[in-house]
Amino acid sequence: MPSDGFRGLVYGDWHFLEETTSKSKDSHVSSNYAYSMGIALRGAHYKVYPELKYDSVKPMLFQKHAAMSINLRNTQPMMLQNVQMKAVITKQGVFSQKRIFSVNNSKIAPNSIVTLPVQWQFDELKPGKYKVQVQVKGENDWNKLPMTWKFIKNIKVDKKAADNINDKIMRKPINKWFYISMATGGLMLISLVELLKLLLTGSK
Template identity: 30%
Template structure:
């Protein structure tokens, strides 16, 4: 009996392993290609799958990535280099996003790391090496210079038209992170708070709190607590907490305070911001203004849930008014009836006296 159970368990494990392998293979086939980084002699951490390099100032080297086609038809893969940034969700991005900002980079990794193989044409099953030339800045720096090597399969015009008619555009991509270490690691970060502004995300009003990581080092396990009050008042108008965020070196985290489906109210406000990253802590207080023009501009485009509290209040007031009218009518009719009875009694007395 025990042997039977063992066979059943091993059979289940074997089935799951095959199932997982099929899923991985399906993902690669859907993408149409794979990327395999070739180990570099300058690799600092041999256990990671991305490029983690330690180079001297002005040193030059080359790293290689093998691009393999898993497609049944010829494909073209486009490659580019992008600096690491932080998005509005507190996640590090290794792709190029114009809305993500940087702050005081020691160098632009998009110029430090280059390639002349921006387009790779592959036949089915073909493998081609893509070489990236790295030329470190002449001036020594401390910390890390971080970016990503991006690979995107070029979509044919027919597929774009087919997908766009359905409102969907599938695009398969891979990213390999690259970390270039400077002279020494930095363990203490400097942070500042930028100008607080209003904007929208997915047609929802948000108050943008820009946190500037001014140091060439990652910030991990980032938590934030934001309290916004009307200037001179103690009651909080908006509060928000976030946790488990990450900031790229020398990046700006445009922290959005999401106010939901509510309208901006013009006025002067004070924001109190508390940021924590492991053992590091920062506190900021800054005033900002939401003008009538800004509020009107965003409220016209925002998804706003109508405030129906006024409806309940108006119903209560209407009910009270109707009740008062009813009381007045009843009182008037009662008084009228009393006067009629009095007049009838007076008339009967006159008749009896005659």
């Protein structure tokens, strides 16, 4: 517990782990039991409103795919409940590309940073200018007041940053059976044409 008074909400959890000391003679496998307990401490001045601020947008590697991390910061000691977040990143230029990330029924903890990973799937991250649009809707934890934030930013990804991500991404698996079936179908078609030629020649 804090020794001094505090405002707002302190939120976290205790993580408990029970370690087993005995093992079966017939097995080298052992297991531990663990659980987490959420903790919420309310300050003397509890009626505080959360406030989201734009922090940054950076290229990142997410689940072995190229992505952009949109980082937002809750600067106040109050939780945001029932959060709906939607992020749209559009590559500017002639061949514009749009990537979308959305999540519902989430939470944003007090005094925290939340990251929205906008993934490129198996595509490479292209250098250039991007437009970032984010909308966040939620409810203040203490009075259920609906709150909304919108952020629009323009960023630039240089070639060095894009290449650094693209060198580490997972490549799209090649379907070898597709090419085998195409080759087999082509051979069968050629054989059918030759057979028809022989039949037509023999009938004359």
